[in-house]
Amino acid sequence: MKLAFVGGTGPEGLGLAMRFAKAGHEVAIGSRSAERGEEGAERIRETVPGAVASGGDNASVVGDADVVFLTFPYSGQQATLDALSGALAGKLVCxxxxxxEFQQGVGAVALNVAGSSALQEAIxxxxxxxxxxxxxNMSAEELQHLDHQIEADVLVCGRDAEAxxxxxxxxxxxxxVRGIDAGGPSQSRYVExxxxxxxxLNRKHKTQSSIRIVGL
Ligand SMILES: NC(=O)c1ccc[n+]([C@@H]2O[C@H](COP(=O)([O-])OP(=O)(O)OC[C@H]3O[C@@H](n4cnc5c(N)ncnc54)[C@H](OP(=O)(O)O)[C@@H]3O)[C@@H](O)[C@H]2O)c1
Known part of the structure; x- marks a missing residue:
């Protein structure tokens, strides 16, 4: 498949693209700047032997993609999706x-967003x-170290069962990695x-943690 990453120049997009390129998929790194997208693709080709990777601006990389990953900060979601809604019509978007947000003395703080979750707002x-x-919940650090053995579950939420x-x-x-159907869009809030x-936890224990669900 061809997998595109909107905001793919950050650690999470690059990490996922590296892992999927390693699995044999074609990847396309998107950015607000075509040049940074190209540079991201170059990093994938340097890191993953045999990778088929291209880069460009966000709108251009989603055009012929089978799946489009959104890997930018929440602060950019509304404007980015407004701009790309036409290009993303008919696409499977993950x-x-x-x-x-990060608060001094507290660390990472989950935001209460108007639409309940980033997924529901995107829908x-x-x-x-x-x-x-x-x-x-997948650490970019872990994704980018290709020789590191990941041990994690990925909780997938949405209303489209086939997607x-x-x-x-x-x-x-x-x-x-094990993918798990975690239910409908309203469940995404808890995952996010x-x-x-x-x-x-990573900061406190100086590690890269992930989640495993037992009992399934
Ligand atoms: N990092 C992790 O370990 C991790 C783990 C799990 C989930 N996530 C989630 O995955 C997403 C990406 O994480 P990240 O750490 O890779 O983020 P990031 O480095 O902050 O951003 C990724 C890319 O998004 C683009 N971007 C930045 N601000 C934007 C805006 N306002 N509008 C549109 N595009 C913007 C930038 O690319 P250009 O400047 O090239 O356009 C940037 O390189 C986040 O929502 C994060 O919560 C991250």
């Missing part, structure tokens, strides 16, 4: 955004796309909020 903004959320299964299949292609907890 939102990786976790709304949070409202992209009525013609098939939008799910996933990978919000969720496709994203679960992609998650399962990352060694050590867990990211702040994991960031604060």
């Amino acid at each position: 939102n990786v955004v976790a709304p949070l 409202a903004q992209l009525p013609d796309s098939r939008v799910v959320s996933a990978f919000q 969720k299964q496709l994203v679960i299949g992609l998650a399962n292609q990352i060694e050590g 909020m867990l990211t702040s907890l994991l960031i604060n």
Whole structure:
């Protein structure tokens, strides 16, 4: 498949793109600047032997993508999706955004957003796309160290069952990762909020934590 990353020049987009390129997918790194998108693609090609990676501005990379990952900060979600809603029509969109902010002396703080979750707000903004959320709890640090064995579950939320299964299949292609159907869009809020907890655990214990659900 061809996988595109809007805001793919940050650590999370690059990390996911590296892992999916390693699994044999073609990846396209998007940016607000075509040049930074190209540089991101170059990093993928340097890091992953045999990777097929291209880069460009956000609108250009989503054009022929099978799946589009949203890997930018929550602060940019509304404006970015406003600008790309036409280009994303008919596409499977996977939102990786976790709304949070850093507060001095506290650490990461999950934001209460108007639409309840970043996923629900994205669904409202992209009525013609098939939008799910996933990978919000997956550390970019872990993703980018390709020799590091990941051990994590990826909780996939959304109302489109077929789209969720496709994203679960992609998650399962990352060694050590298990994709799980975590339910409808309203569940995404809890998954998104867990990211702040994991960031604060990482700081406290000087590690890269992830989540594993037992009992399934
Ligand atoms: N980092 C992690 O370990 C991690 C883990 C789980 C989930 N996440 C989530 O994944 C998303 C990406 O994380 P990240 O750490 O890679 O983020 P980031 O480095 O802060 O941003 C990623 C890219 O988004 C673009 N961007 C920045 N501000 C933007 C704006 N206002 N509008 C549109 N694009 C903007 C930038 O690319 P250009 O300047 O090239 O356009 C930037 O390189 C976040 O929502 C985060 O909560 C991150």
